[in-house]
Amino acid sequence: MKFIKKQIPLAIVMVTGLLMVASYYIPHKYSVDYVELMNKWENIVSAFAFLLGLVSLFYSHYGKIKRKADGWGYSLFVYIGFLAMVVPAMMTDGRQMVDGQVTSLGWSFRYIYNALSSTMFAVLAFYIVSTAYRSFRIKSRQAFVLFVAAFVLILGKVPLGQMIWDSLLGWTGQGVADIIEWIMQVPAVAGKRGIMIGIAIGAIVTSLKIIFGIEKQYMGKD
Amino acid sequence: MSETWMIAGGWMAAGLTIFLFSFLYRDNPFFKAAEHLYLGAGMGWWFQVYLFNIWKPKVWEPLLSGDFFVLIPAVLGLSLVTQFIPRISWISRYGFTFMMGYGAGLAIPATLSTDFMSQIAGAIQPFTALATMTPMMIFNSLVVAGGTICVLFYFFFSVEHKGAVKKISNIGIYFLMIYFGAAFGNTVMARFSLLYGRFDDLYTFSGANYFYASQILLIALVAYFILHSFLGGKKTEEEEPAH
Numbered sequence: 001m002k003f004i005k006k007q008i009p010l011a012i013v014m015v016t017g018l019l020m021v022a023s024y025y026i027p028h029k030y031s032v033d034y035v036e037l038m039n040k041w042e043n044i045v046s047a048f049a050f051l052l053g054l055v056s057l058f059y060s061h062y063g064k065i066k067r068k069a070d071g072w073g074y075s076l077f078v079y080i081g082f083l084a085m086v087v088p089a090m091m092t093d094g095r096q097m098v099d100g101q102v103t104s105l106g107w108s109f110r111y112i113y114n115a116l117s118s119t120m121f122a123v124l125a126f127y128i129v130s131t132a133y134r135s136f137r138i139k140s141r142q143a144f145v146l147f148v149a150a151f152v153l154i155l156g157k158v159p160l161g162q163m164i165w166d167s168l169l170g171w172t173g174q175g176v177a178d179i180i181e182w183i184m185q186v187p188a189v190a191g192k193r194g195i196m197i198g199i200a201i202g203a204i205v206t207s208l209k210i211i212f213g214i215e216k217q218y219m220g221k222d
Numbered sequence: 223m224s225e226t227w228m229i230a231g232g233w234m235a236a237g238l239t240i241f242l243f244s245f246l247y248r249d250n251p252f253f254k255a256a257e258h259l260y261l262g263a264g265m266g267w268w269f270q271v272y273l274f275n276i277w278k279p280k281v282w283e284p285l286l287s288g289d290f291f292v293l294i295p296a297v298l299g300l301s302l303v304t305q306f307i308p309r310i311s312w313i314s315r316y317g318f319t320f321m322m323g324y325g326a327g328l329a330i331p332a333t334l335s336t337d338f339m340s341q342i343a344g345a346i347q348p349f350t351a352l353a354t355m356t357p358m359m360i361f362n363s364l365v366v367a368g369g370t371i372c373v374l375f376y377f378f379f380s381v382e383h384k385g386a387v388k389k390i391s392n393i394g395i396y397f398l399m400i401y402f403g404a405a406f407g408n409t410v411m412a413r414f415s416l417l418y419g420r421f422d423d424l425y426t427f428s429g430a431n432y433f434y435a436s437q438i439l440l441i442a443l444v445a446y447f448i449l450h451s452f453l454g455g456k457k458t459e460e461e462e463p464a465h
Contacts, residue, residue, distance in 0.1 A: 009315040012319040021330050021331060044280055045299040053265075076258075081260065085266025122420045144334075145403065146402055151403075154407045165444060185301050186362045188405075191373055194374050207327070
């Protein structure tokens, strides 16, 4: 049983992983076909992984409704929202436009999903500013540098900021847009590059640990 | 879509937008309803994306045409659902290990070429064209290369950070702070552009052709808050003011 429960899954991860790595470096038709096939398979498996999340969400909200837990009425809206997208999708075969006309799926996407998702992220604008106000205490030189970089970037991207810059520092001959471009192209790139190289090393090492079965926490217990 | 549907859409979008924004004042039933609706709509949207882009064309149609090879990933995928049955949940390992193997195998060459080699090349390459570079370009290239090295020193924990190493890693912190500041500034501006978009939509739906949807819904919500504070009065645990 241990063979079926543990060793075959570990063999799957190792064979799939090593063949994927090898396929990248072997310029042959077979390796290209293999990568294409694996991409297709991965799409299918990921789609079922989504189903796992969906069933889990529905099960959790069904439990709340069944138990009449606090705020159970809101759980109904999860199902309403789901149906508001899926029913039109079934009716239109997943098309948002037909002959230049917006379908019922296009309507649901534009007036329900898009309105909700963009507002949800837009609300974060207020919280980001509020958090920044509370956390931007310039206690050190490093914090000051962070503040200046953020401030110049925010200031330079609004017309009022550009006007203030031009009236105060216009004599330098440098527009705020030039300064922003320099920050983004030079010192920010240096910081980002260091982080990306670090992440890359970490990702490669973790991937090797997964392929060779050293890291297997994702398999759970037993 | 008829004009009536467009007007109904305007009311729907304006209502949902205002309900979500109402959280800025305090938590309330309208926000919670819209929040749960978003969760369901998001799942519904991705469900139909997977249905019409993966399950139907990549599983169902090949099966109907006799290509039973797709049963392998389908069974691997279905194995994930056994997570809900504790007695046989180990079967889900087959699907998970496939995804992990694929992801790990793909990550090694992809990360090596894009995030590792390309970044090192990007820091070094400008120096191959020194003769054609202006003094400012040379200075910038030196700052990028030097800054990258300083940041790497900051993340290098195999030696104790003291003496020269500490000084170099301290310079690295400044480059990191500039990057974090720039990233923060960009995030703020991206969120604000979304905010302008929502305000623009609310402005559109406030027109006579939408029967003043934004104004009416906004007034109705304000009236609810006023009535609630006078009549309901008592603040429940769930309806804390937003911070």
